Structure formats: C-alpha cells, structure tokens
Amino acid sequence: xxxxxxxxxxxxxxxxxxxxxxxxxxxxxxxxxxxxxxxxxxxxxxxxxxxxxxxxxxxxxxxxxxxxxxxxxxxxxxxxxxxxxxxxxxxxxxxxxxxxxxxxxxxxxxxxxxxxxxxxxxxxxxxxxxxxxxxxxxxxxxxx
Amino acid sequence: xxxxxxxxxxxxxxxxxxxxxxxxxxxxxxxxxxxxxxxxxxxxxxxxxxxxxxxxxxxxxxxxxxxxxxxxxxxxxxxxxxxxxxxxxxxxxxxxxxxxxxxxxxxxxxxxxxxxxxxxxxxxxxxxxxxxxxxxxxxxxxxxxxxxxxxxxxxxxxxxxxxxxxxxxxxxxxxxxxxxxxxxxxxxxxxxxxxxxxxxxxxxxxxxxxxxxxxxxxxxxxxxxxxxxxxxxxxxxxxxxxxxxxxxxxxxxxxxxxxxxxxxxxxxxxxxxxxxxxxxxxxxxxxxxxxxxxxxxxxxxxxxxxxxxxxxxxxxxxxxxxxxxxxxxxxxxxxxxxxxxxxxxxxxxxxxxxxxxxxx
Numbered sequence: 001x002x003x004x005x006x007x008x009x010x011x012x013x014x015x016x017x018x019x020x021x022x023x024x025x026x027x028x029x030x031x032x033x034x035x036x037x038x039x040x041x042x043x044x045x046x047x048x049x050x051x052x053x054x055x056x057x058x059x060x061x062x063x064x065x066x067x068x069x070x071x072x073x074x075x076x077x078x079x080x081x082x083x084x085x086x087x088x089x090x091x092x093x094x095x096x097x098x099x100x101x102x103x104x105x106x107x108x109x110x111x112x113x114x115x116x117x118x119x120x121x122x123x124x125x126x127x128x129x130x131x132x133x134x135x136x137x138x139x140x141x142x143x144x
Numbered sequence: 145x146x147x148x149x150x151x152x153x154x155x156x157x158x159x160x161x162x163x164x165x166x167x168x169x170x171x172x173x174x175x176x177x178x179x180x181x182x183x184x185x186x187x188x189x190x191x192x193x194x195x196x197x198x199x200x201x202x203x204x205x206x207x208x209x210x211x212x213x214x215x216x217x218x219x220x221x222x223x224x225x226x227x228x229x230x231x232x233x234x235x236x237x238x239x240x241x242x243x244x245x246x247x248x249x250x251x252x253x254x255x256x257x258x259x260x261x262x263x264x265x266x267x268x269x270x271x272x273x274x275x276x277x278x279x280x281x282x283x284x285x286x287x288x289x290x291x292x293x294x295x296x297x298x299x300x301x302x303x304x305x306x307x308x309x310x311x312x313x314x315x316x317x318x319x320x321x322x323x324x325x326x327x328x329x330x331x332x333x334x335x336x337x338x339x340x341x342x343x344x345x346x347x348x349x350x351x352x353x354x355x356x357x358x359x360x361x362x363x364x365x366x367x368x369x370x371x372x373x374x375x376x377x378x379x380x381x382x383x384x385x386x387x388x389x390x391x392x393x394x395x396x397x398x399x400x401x402x403x404x405x406x407x408x409x410x411x412x413x414x415x416x417x418x419x420x421x422x423x424x425x426x427x428x429x430x431x432x433x434x435x436x437x438x439x440x441x442x443x444x445x446x447x448x449x450x451x452x453x454x455x456x457x458x459x460x461x462x463x464x465x466x467x468x469x470x471x472x473x474x475x476x477x478x479x480x481x482x483x484x485x486x487x488x489x490x491x492x493x494x495x496x497x498x499x500x501x502x503x504x
Contacts, residue, residue, distance in 0.1 A: 071316060071317075094245040
C-alpha cells in the first residue's frame, strides 16, 4: 500500500481500515500521547506488513515498503480479525494484549511507545463512538 | 502523625520521585486492612508536597488469581499513578487496561516502614538507571545467558533483544523516571526479560519461591523449551505445583532477570502469606541474585495468557554469565565489586562509592 497506489487491497487485508483509523487520530486529542515520539508502527499479520508513520501525533505516510528506524519502530502482531476489532472499537490494545491476541516483540524495551499507541487508540475509539452516537442517536443508545 | 512517618520520608520522597508525580495529578494509594499506616502517611505527605491529590483505597485481601473488583479497576484506570501496597495488579485484566489504554503509572511498593526508612529505598535513582541501562544493553547484545550455582543450578536462555527491560522511561531501551503506563516496584529494581522464543532450558535450584523466603528444602524447577516441566522439593514445591497445575499456561517460564539494588537486605525474618510474597519479590531486586517467574507471559510481550499470576523464585548465590561476561559471580555483582571509572563517577555524583557496596 502506498499513497499513490490505487490498486484494490487483497482479500483479508487490513490496510484500508488501518489507514482510515490511524489517519483520524491526528484530528483529535487522541494524537497527544503519540506526539512526543516519531513512531514507525508496523502492523504484521500472517499475510501482510503495514508501516504507519506517525509524527507529532499525526500519520504522515503509510507505505508497506517504507524503511523504518529501528530505534522508534514498534511492531504489533495479530490476526487480521484482531486488528479489525481494534479499529472497530471492539477491543482495546490492553484487552488484546491481556488475552494474548496481540503481541509486541519489543514491548519490554519500548513500553513507553507501546503505551503511547494504546492510549491514542483508546482515545480515538472513544471519540469515534461519541461521533457515532451524535450522528445516529438510536444506534448510540443501543451501543451503550 | 508526621513525626511517626519521619524516618520513612526520605525513602518515600525517592519513591514519589521515581513515580514522577506532578502537580495536579491524582495519586491512588492502594492498601489492605493492616497495612502499615506509616507507609501510607509518608507516601501521602511526599505526594502532596509534589502538588498531587492523594486518594487512599483499602481493599480486602483476595486470592492472587481472582479478577480485581470493578470498583478497584475503575479507580486504577482513573489514577495518574498508583502506589500499590498490596499484591501487584499489573498482571490482571484491569491492570492491563490501566497501563496500556489509560497510561496509569504503577509502582508496587514494599508495605514496610522499616524498608522505606532503609538505604534500599534511598538508593539513588540515577545510579539505578545507569546500572539498568548498562545491563539491559549487555543482555540485548548477548546470544545467551547462563546461570549456575553450587547447589546444582544449570540453566540457559537466549533472550530476544526487544524483550529486555524494564523501568523504561522517556526513551526506548533506557530506564528512567516513570512515564505513562510505567510498571515497576519500589525499592527498585531489576533487569528482566521474557522467554518469547521458548529458549529457556535447564535446572533451577531455588532458595526462595512464591511466599517462602526459606522453604524447608530447595525447590527445583526443571525447564524444557520454555516450560517448567517439573517442580520438586518439599511441601512448598507441592504447593506451587498445585497452584499452577489447574491453569492453562500456568507452567510457562514467563520471565527471568537479576536485581540491581545493592542495598536491598537479605530477609532475616520468615514472613508468610502476602508478606512472604512481598519479601520474595523485594529480594529479587537485590544485586547479586537471579530470579525467575512462572505463569502467563503476556505482560512480557508474549501470547501465552494464564490465570496464574507469576510465581517468583530466586537463586541467592548464582553465577550469571551474559555472553562471555560474568556479571554475577557467586552472588556478587561484579560491576559493583569492581566498578569502572565511569560507574565510580556516577556514584560520586549521587553521594559516593558507598552506594555501590552491598548491604548484608
């Protein structure tokens, strides 16, 4: 996946959902926890690897083949279904880590970066839920 | 009340500094009935002096594998920092949410006024961070770590570099003052790593385990490709076996590492129950010891979840060789016994070389 690549994503890909989710983080307070760190987030499933480049709390580029800075790179590994549940707000990173559904091989060395991502994901999930409630009050009430 | 807390105040101030408490923050002190009031008071005073608002919550003691109450979970999530005087909460579901999703900083504090008044609690944080930074880098760069002792321990593990921590501060790979999501203990601390690649193999003859600082006979774990496949010894070994056996992944070799604080004293009393667990956990922070943990490893970055919170064990006088560097020889941390000029300079900046000398 690149900025200039219009080709449709393969079946089972999380790239569109990941780009849409993380692309929205910069437009809300959710980007604040990420702002101190120039994180290169690598999302790895059995089928694909995505690189999401986050700068000042904003996703600036999404490129599967991008070079990552090992010092600031954070890799998260899960099935596509788990990642999609995170983007849909069904699971938080804390939920997924606790259940063993998500792993981060460098978590212990980069706990600060992993937590920054987790806090941003939670805040963005909550912002999206609030937005859905505002736009569809009936659905919002059911979700509560 | 303050006069009773006076001896504990320097240690409490060091604890509050490690927690990086800031003006306007919400501090949660979690205690149990019977917790030493002096510890609560000393931490409260220091946190208030840092400009934070202090909340104290008493919980009933509960089995270590029982989920936290929703009230307690909500309180932990809402706090900026938790000073936990009870059993560590960080391995629970509520603890994961607090750390990873809400950024609550968490320090499990030894609930003992005498410890808070001891040199262990006043150990200079900058020296701890320097020892942690050096030793973490050493382990990350080593192909394997070997542990042996005169009682029959012979153990090897090959850490994945990224699985080595902890106490990571503002920068990756480097211990520092607490940042959001921080998980640590006080007095500090350790260098620790998970066995994410199932490389742990060998025999561990433990001098202390679970709640027992002095089991009636050594407890021997046999580790095979990342799993504790045998637990042998006296009644304490039987108790640990019974604790983990019913639970999926209960016998996973979850973590190991070594203490960095030369001022942690070897326990002289023989507490039991929660106090025994706290004593064993604290002892693992002593420089010169090697510790192991069995149970779920998801907090270490792994995917083997278990209802079993880590059961810790400790080797008192190990020899630990990281790559080709003997970092601990017969229970003596070699960097502290024979410090280089850089470490001596660090010690000089925080009060002198006496901070490098081990407490008995």
